[in-house]
Amino acid sequence: MSKSRIIGVILALLGVVLFSAKAVMVKLAYQYDVDAVSLLLLRMLFALPLYLVIAFVKRPKDPEVMKPKVYLWIIGLGVVGYYLASLFDFLGLQYIKASLERIILFVYPTIVLFISRIFFKKLITGSQVLAIGLTYVGVVLAFSLEFSLEGEGLFVGAGLIFLSAITYASYIAGSGWLIPKVGATVFTSYAMIVSCICVLVHYSLVGDFNLMNYGMEVYGLGFAMAVLSTVIPSYLVSYSIKMIGAPSFAVVASFGPISTILLASYFLGETMHWAQWVGTVLVLVGVFFVTKKD
Incomplete structure (x- = not known):
């Protein structure tokens, strides 16, 4: 394995662990009676200045790189990837455990495969179909034992997390070819700025405008999510995808759950x-074989 690839794998591992910590921070914050939209806004408000500074410093020197079509793709991926995916994730975590959230969310590589088949005409092999089936069996197994514990909210939460997986998969599929064109830093900064703006608009429409009346614990967790589980890992993931490719990143991301x-x-x-541990293992094995071919 080359030195560059080793560094890419290390960056991917760090990014995955930091992103995974977000679910735990969200659950901790919910103990202080903060709603999902307000918490998401705090996360983005703390993150936005950092992205603006980095975007300005690392702005492309060649105007030919940032064509109107590229901007449209970045806007679209920013809306889908880190706005909708985060919104569905935060809403879903109101209903289910952080550990179950990560198991469901981790089916996104299988969704990336379907998106690649539909939009990029990539073939799905027989072994990949079997691996996809194995992945979803694992999710059902991990999910089934929660029926008697969570009630109706379990289905709502799981559905929202699955929507988060779909939107995040769309982001990964699109970023895989766009990052080499504009650079990891520029792409991540611009896409995240778009996401932050979307959250601000969302809050202005439905928020309770009670943002200054939470305890210091909520602001502390919001800041930690912004820096440790948003800004830093967003760049780590983008650079790792650039260095080792989206399929290889998905394999390394198996450590996330x-x-x-x-x-x-x-x-x-x-x-x-x-049974949930068994389901987790099945999901990891399925995702590994889904991406192994690449």
């Missing part, structure tokens, strides 16, 4: 039944 389970167990006291 495990890190979330460990963090949720330590900070939230969440427990995992043996």
